[in-house]
Amino acid sequence: MTDLRHPLRLLASAEFARAYTIAVLIAVFGSFAIERLSSPLTLATVIVSLAVVGVAVLFARRDELSLLRLAPTSLLGFLALALLSVVWSTDRSDTLAGWASLLGYAVLAIAVGHVRDTLQTVRAIGDTLRWLLVVSLSLEVLSGILLDVPFERLGIEGALASGGPIQGIFGTRNMLGFVAVIALITFVIEWRTRSVSTPVAVGSVALGAFLALLSASPTVVVLAAGVGVASLALMIVRHTPAARRNMAQWALGGVVIVGLVAAFLRRHQIIQLLDAGSDFSMRADLWNTILDFVPDSSILGYGWVGAWRETEFPYIYINILLDQHHQSALNAYFDVLLQLGWVGLLLFVVLGGVAIVRSWLVASVRRSVVYAWTPLVLVTLAIDSMFESFTLVGAGWFMLVLCALRAGQSRSWRENIDAAHTGTMPTLPVR
Numbered sequence: 001m002t003d004l005r006h007p008l009r010l011l012a013s014a015e016f017a018r019a020y021t022i023a024v025l026i027a028v029f030g031s032f033a034i035e036r037l038s039s040p041l042t043l044a045t046v047i048v049s050l051a052v053v054g055v056a057v058l059f060a061r062r063d064e065l066s067l068l069r070l071a072p073t074s075l076l077g078f079l080a081l082a083l084l085s086v087v088w089s090t091d092r093s094d095t096l097a098g099w100a101s102l103l104g105y106a107v108l109a110i111a112v113g114h115v116r117d118t119l120q121t122v123r124a125i126g127d128t129l130r131w132l133l134v135v136s137l138s139l140e141v142l143s144g145i146l147l148d149v150p151f152e153r154l155g156i157e158g159a160l161a162s163g164g165p166i167q168g169i170f171g172t173r174n175m176l177g178f179v180a181v182i183a184l185i186t187f188v189i190e191w192r193t194r195s196v197s198t199p200v201a202v203g204s205v206a207l208g209a210f211l212a213l214l215s216a217s218p219t220v221v222v223l224a225a226g227v228g229v230a231s232l233a234l235m236i237v238r239h240t241p242a243a244r245r246n247m248a249q250w251a252l253g254g255v256v257i258v259g260l261v262a263a264f265l266r267r268h269q270i271i272q273l274l275d276a277g278s279d280f281s282m283r284a285d286l287w288n289t290i291l292d293f294v295p296d297s298s299i300l301g302y303g304w305v306g307a308w309r310e311t312e313f314p315y316i317y318i319n320i321l322l323d324q325h326h327q328s329a330l331n332a333y334f335d336v337l338l339q340l341g342w343v344g345l346l347l348f349v350v351l352g353g354v355a356i357v358r359s360w361l362v363a364s365v366r367r368s369v370v371y372a373w374t375p376l377v378l379v380t381l382a383i384d385s386m387f388e389s390f391t392l393v394g395a396g397w398f399m400l401v402l403c404a405l406r407a408g409q410s411r412s413w414r415e416n417i418d419a420a421h422t423g424t425m426p427t428l429p430v431r
Contacts, residue, residue: 011053011060017115018124020057024050024108025128028398029179032171036153047104054111061115071110072408074351075401079103081344082304089303091312098306102397109401118406119193119370126190129183130204133211136168136176140214165216177217178384182399184208185227185376192369218280219387226383227376229259234372237364245364283330283387289318290334294341301341306393314338332385332392351404352382352391359407378403 010016027034027046035043058065082099089095116124143151144160151158155171165173187208191201212220233252240248293302293314308315308327319326329335336348359374381391381400390396 008060011057017057018120020050020053021112021116021121021124022128024054024112025124026132028105028108028395029128029132030169031394032175033154033169036155036171044101044104047101047108051104051107051111054107057111057115065114069409070114071106071401072351072355072404074347074354075106075404078340078344078347078351079106081300081340081347085300085303085340085344088300089305091303091305091309094305094309094312095303098304101306101393102304105394105398106401109398110405113402113405113409118373119195119368121402121406122186122189122193122370122373123195126183126186126196126204129179129186130207132169133180133183133207136166136170137207137211140166140168160214163216164214166211166214168211168215173215174217174219174388175390177212177215177220177223178380178388178390179395180208180212180215181220181223181227181380182377184212185373185380189370189373219384222387223380223383227380230376230379231372234360234363234375238372242365249364282324285322286318286324286326286330287334289321290329290338293318294337299341299343301337301339301344304339304344328389328392330388332389332396335389335392352378352385352400355400355404355407356382359403362407374403374406378407 027050031043082102086092086095139156140160143156143158149158150156154169155167160166167173168176170176170179187204190196237248302314310316310319329338337345356375356378359378363371363375377399385391391400
């Protein structure tokens, strides 16, 4: 039994870690609903409170942690640049607020990443998303079928009876689709690792697929295709003999490059096939307008804000020129380029790219299928970042930091430094 009389022992206990992780995940993935049902201040208070508790948990477990491996270097660099951008930002208060949001969600991800292993993380995310998707579907049924009244405060349009699109408690159909894809990856990993019973696993996968379909989000099709291809490639690599695995990795890398080039050359046909012409046209106009503003501040950007402040330069002018009310660049890479310039974009790409490579290499040699979760989620984030800016705020940013941390825990130059002090060289078992 845990000695509840000692606060540090309680904070360091497995029971507290489990409860804390669930609380964090509910707050992160339910952030839109929390903000809409209460206020932005309430959401900020919840995130700050959980972040403070997370720091306390890490302090209580300090003997288990290595300062060198506390967080990825690229993450620290990105956060430092975002904070430094207050110097040249057009609105310092907005920059500080945006940076505080980045830091808060990053602290939550770091805390969860250090108190839960990969399987425990998958189970916690699976349990959380299962319930949040059930709540979303229940509210959609209530709004669209039983009452036939939109729940405007939650952004639910009540279009379930007509086949969608639906939004659930996540604000937009694209966000619902994004969460549903992450949920599907998690549910399948749960199923393969036998972490839940078969009926629960099958029901969860069906629920995630059903909501992804009803979201009617064009990005869901792209995400599903990308994750499917990545899953197939990873399966091939995992079943390739160790002696030929490097050759298989390089061959698959070449196939990916050829596929990306082919997709770019056939982009118009793909857009037509997805029936997303108007949606993509709107994005293309937005991106072209953003590029017109980049040369004025191309190295370091206009200063970090996260979600756009529509009254601030250059966001107000971009929306005026397009006669729109965009709250992001609808592309994480363009958003970083606009706000933190080429330096910020480089750090962002390094953060995600290195994490994908590390986690992919680990998943290709580790026996358990649970290690496939991290690279598949990172692939989802990378693809979604081409069409949305979810990866820079809220749940998307949380998942990026969590997965980058998870990837760095298995393959990092800092492992060798730790090994030099302990005298034990880290190894990965080869299958």
